[in-house]
Amino acid sequence: MKQKIATFLDSISNDIFNISKYLYDNPEASFKEFKACRYLTNILKKNNFQVTEKLLNIPTAFSAKYGEGHPKICYICEYDTIEDEGHITGHNLISSMSVAAAISLSKVMDKFQGTVIVLGCPGEFVGSSKITMKKQGIFDDIDAVLMAHPDIVTAESGSSMALLPLKINYKSPASLSYRKLINYSSLDACLFTFNSLNLLSKGLNNTSIDGVIAKGGSSPYLMPTEAEAKFYIRGTKMCYVENIEKRLREFIKNISNLMEIQSEISIYELPYEELITNSTLSRLFSHNLKESGIIDIKDPKDTYSGLSIGTISHCVPCIHPYISIVESPSIKYSSGEFAMATISNYAHDKVIKTAQALAITALDLIEGEHLLQEMKSELYKNTNKNFIINKKD
Incomplete structure (x- = not known):
């Protein structure tokens, strides 16, 4: 045969x-x-x-x-x-x-x-x-x-690697940039998220977080009203990835409250x-x-x-x-x-x-x-x- x-x-x-x-x-x-x-x-x-x-x-x-x-x-x-x-x-x-x-x-x-x-x-x-x-x-x-x-x-x-794609969307009120210097914008929240995760990810075992800013404003003259970030959470096992996801959702919630910025979190592709x-x-x-x-x-x-x-x-x-x-x-x-x-x-x-x-x-x-x-x-x-x-x- x-x-x-x-x-x-x-x-x-x-x-x-x-x-x-x-x-x-x-x-x-x-x-x-x-x-x-x-x-x-x-x-x-x-x-x-x-x-x-x-x-x-x-x-x-x-x-x-x-x-x-x-x-x-x-x-x-x-x-x-x-x-x-x-x-x-x-x-x-x-x-x-x-x-x-x-x-x-x-x-x-x-x-x-x-x-x-x-x-x-x-x-x-x-x-x-x-x-x-x-x-x-x-x-x-x-x-x-x-x-x-x-x-x-x-x-x-x-x-x-187990893979979970997560999308974060921040929203803030529209305004001219020179009139709102003391307020946080959606892009501020997005950048703060990236900087914080870059530091925090160094202490993660068996997992990593890779991200990109997908949307973050159209003109320096206008305060960005919406900023979007996409992340891949990777881990050697899905249970580790899901644990990081829970912590990340709580982290984003705290950023949103601290900066008084609206946030939405969603899974934008199917996880592996x-x-x-x-x-x-x-x-x-x-x-x-x-x-x-x-x-x-x-x-x-x-x-x-x-x-x-x-x-x-x-x-x-x-x-x-x-x-x-x-x-x-x-x-x-x-x-x-x-x-x-x-x-x-x-x-x-x-x-x-x-x-x-x-x-x-x-x-x-x-x-x-x-x-x-x-x-x-x-x-x-x-x-x-x-x-x-x-x-x-």
Whole structure:
């Protein structure tokens, strides 16, 4: 079966490269990925997947299924870009790897019971549809979620930061600046918040606060009537982040009272929980990646970024390993050169080998009931432990 997967991938190699190239040539911003969505779903339909378009009424989201029953193995497609930047983070390759893995696995599914699922998840850069899908129960019946991310190093799946986006809006009365020198403006409150948090954040453990002033007045002649600040609270666990959020809300309330400025606090994007890598799944994938020809695999990579798959990993066993797609060490991640590297022959070779490992890992789970149980027991142990930490805090 594993050889059949490898042989089939070799036979569709050009089609897989065309996915990477098409998405590269047609970059689309978050939740506007109409061409990408249509291209990917057409390929899956041609390979006899049952496709649901506009999943959860999200125009560029989709679900594609092949087979029936459990285990249900899910691959993730991401395909948005940062507007005007192109595929500097390689989302085009995430889609090509996942689709290649899913289709090749489907070609041996007639021998087994199980379901291959591909989820098209738009909007990764602005809150991610995966979080909405999780809230709406899309992942409730899935046994494992697999995806791999292009990078400048090949590394095992590690952890990510929990992330909570918080917006603070200050409002003050309108006036001419030269007539109101003794009164505080909304911008005064905003600047005081930044200066105070910059000092206070130095004493935080396991968390950090990053912010930007999004709005702060239009003319020096007028006192700013409204100032807006946006923050990312990051932490190694969501319980730490939520604790800082509570303290920050109280802090803002005190500033508002002290300076007699109105304030409003809101969450402006969906929060991400920290990634819990399933070590059973990671072990299987790393073994299969070596068997597929990618030998040099670094230790688990932890990222300062928030990852939407982190939230999913609290209800389904997940992995998010990294695959080097660059030959030159001078190429930096999230650069124009990195985007160009995604359509190189070197990157394409990595895509095929990674897709093979992703497909064979799923096959291992389908054939091995004991692996499924080990994976699920680990998930229960990890999430139950986190629950105890949350109660304690």
